[in-house]
Amino acid sequence: MTEYVVCPACRTRIKAGRGHCLRCFELLPDPATLREPAIWESLGWSPRRQLTVWAGGSLVVLMLLVAIARTGTSELDAARPAPHPAKAATRQALSAAAVPIVTDDGPPESIHAGSDGDEPFLDMPSGTGDGDPERYDQAVAHFKQGRTAVERSHWTRAISEYGAAAGLSRDDAAAQYNFALALHRRGDDREAVAVFERAIGLAPDRAVFHLALAAAFENVGQVGDAAREYRAFVAASPHAADADRARNRLEALSTGNRGGNEPR
Secondary structure, eight states, X not given: OOOEEEOTTTOOEEETTOSBOTTTOOBOOOXXXXXXXXXXXXXXXXXXXXXXXXXXXXXHHHHHHHHHHHHHHHHHHHHSOOOOHHHHHHHHHHHHHOOOOXXXXXXXXXXXXXXXXXXXXXXXXXXXXXXXXXXXXXXXXXXXXXXXXXXXXXXXXXXXXHHHHHHHOTTOHHHHHHHHHHHHHHTOHHHHHHHHHHHHHHOTTOHHHHHHHHHHHHHTTOHHHHHHHHHHHHHHOTTSTTHHHHHHHHHHHHHTOOTTOOOO
């Protein structure tokens, strides 16, 4: 693009590069001297000061952008509806417990012939998860899954769930008892005996523990131990619904007529 200069004398536009005005022959200024000075040049700023001002301005702009972004996020959070307390509690419990949901994992399993099948499972742990509230919450979750498995007669799954609860709450008599009872229902009486004894060591006054242990002892052929536990149950609960059954078993053991409870 062609550049022009203006003659300072007669104000005529002359193509840049000529030394004199074609009209009045006045000397023309050099085009390079006509450049508008930058703001910082007109202010007399040094290059170092220019850099300082530029850096400060950039920092201010960045802080403004961050403040705007945070304000937008806060407004979105305030507008978002709060989760329902019950749903939040359920989500937290499932996350803490990390317990899989019981599904139909096969056909029902028969109760072993040596079990009367009426010893009650306990609904909830009675201890504190060895003093750790989080472990106790996990044990409760396993109890619930174990109860579902029992209702479906899935004894293998019940053993797995109650065994996990017993491992989490080794000081919990209810957890140990449910684990032992699940083993007993499937016929694993030798394993059940040791766990029943651990439960009784934690809660010797729970009469039903003695009744279940007596049946397990009888199934493995430990007649003397079975009679001792039947007597302990009758002494603790002489008027219980199962007291007559325990007395009948004591009589059968004393006469050698053990009926269907043969050692496995």
